[in-house]
Amino acid sequence: MRLLTKLLAAMALLPLPALAQDGLAVGKPHPQGVGFQTAATELSRDIHWLDSMILVIITAIVLFVMALMAFIIIRFNSKTNPKPATFTHNSPLEIAWTIVPIVILVFIGTFSLPVLFKQQEIPEGDITIKVTGYQWYWGYEYVNEGFGFESFLLAKDELADNGYAEDEYLLATDTAVVVPVGKTVVMQVTGADVIHSWAMPAFGVKQDAVPGRLAELWFKAEKEGTFFGQCSELCGKDHAYMPITIKVVSEEAYAEWLAGAKEEYAGIPQAFQVASAQ
Template sequence: MKKFVASLGLFALSLSATGAYATPEPWQARFQAAATPIMEEIIWFEQYTLWFITPITLLVMALLAWCIYRYRASANPVPSRTSHNTLIEVLWTVGPVIVLLFLAVPSFQLLTSQYTPEEEPAMTIKATGVQWYWDFEYQDEENPLSFTSLLLQEGDRAAAGKENLEQYPRLLAVDNEVVVPVDTTVRVLVTASDVIHAFAMPPFGIKVDAVPGRINETWFKAEREGLYYGQCSELCGKDHAFMPIAIRVVSQDRFQTWYAAAQDDLEGANRALLAALENGGSEETVASAAE
């Protein structure tokens, strides 16, 4: 028993050092765990609607079964010719109106939240979909940063230090992750350079079309550190399945250190950040490793 408790403690320490990571699971039927307030609202709304959808579905199935059994030809050789019933007309008109009102109010509240950040975004990132990868640009007037994020090839895992398939899954891991600070409102400007793509990050509750010649806007505020995965969600060509999105959420200090190092050496900054997270190192460790 003591060994089991100790192993749990070591597991918890490893999670605290490396951070969580959200990936889809085989045969997953529900949403991924929420990392933002918007996704928490989406999960709540989905559970809320089930309280209406489930009894309505059961009622319709029961009525169909009753009609099939009660009014079958053998039991009811002379069909009813009733053409109007005031009570039934009122019930099937007023009932759906009431249900729709109960669904519409929280639905519009959620829609408003998705388009209205609670605070002015602290940073802006432009995401450009390309056949078949993503370009990212941190729109900082003083210290801009841009890079390409490509699907991590299997042969490059060792060099990138991303051999753990649980944390860096096949077809989801990338060479350069988007790094953002935790508890920070981030504006994302989404566009495309060739065909229509879609920027989707399920743990954040965002999905926006990337349309050539047009900029769509969304936002998120990640409340938990970790590595989160999304994908292009608009059929965009033969390699549509191979343009994942990876966003790493870190502390404010680690983000500032990574961002400063990435200005001169993005690969080194990524390697240093990864080493610091895996080893539980400090921000100074990130800076020294980047150098």
């Protein structure tokens, strides 16, 4: 029993978030890492907890079935049971192995459906960004600010100049999406040519970018830092070379970046927005 308890505890720890990285760059994979990336949103924390809970349940089921099979093999082999039984069914047992799985599935569904609904019920966003997948890069449009830009993979020799580490090759982009911490961000996702998929593991979000359709996802980052994702739908020969980089900054830093971005990408000037609002 003590061995079983230790095994269940060890299995439950496997999907827990990895330790946070030094500094602010917390959203990237680690060599020989085990489990999820560190959760940076409530959605991601919910997924991690649900995965841990289900892992404990399925581990208990596997161990129970293995123990039951071992008992049957030992108790009912030809040596210990030379005269086999002749019954064809056992109604109480059949009812039990029908009802118990139903109860387990209802229990899992009770916790998993709220997590799913939370992801799919899109709240009103403080910031709306349209994401378009291309072969093989991403385009971003800040819908309410009137500007957009494309985001391409950074070459190895460009990483240091842009403040990225060598192990962030295939993760870092030349232009990052910038959002403020603690604000609800709604991403409108579509594709321009084939099906892509916009995925950010640390945020617990993933949405297919389908040409001709506009899907949505949302997140609210709880910590500042740089977070990396990648296209997660096979979309052609350079599928592995269209990463996603998001920088979560303070509201003050975001306002400063936004003013510069409007000037650089010909966005709607702040003075025009104020006049329109009046």
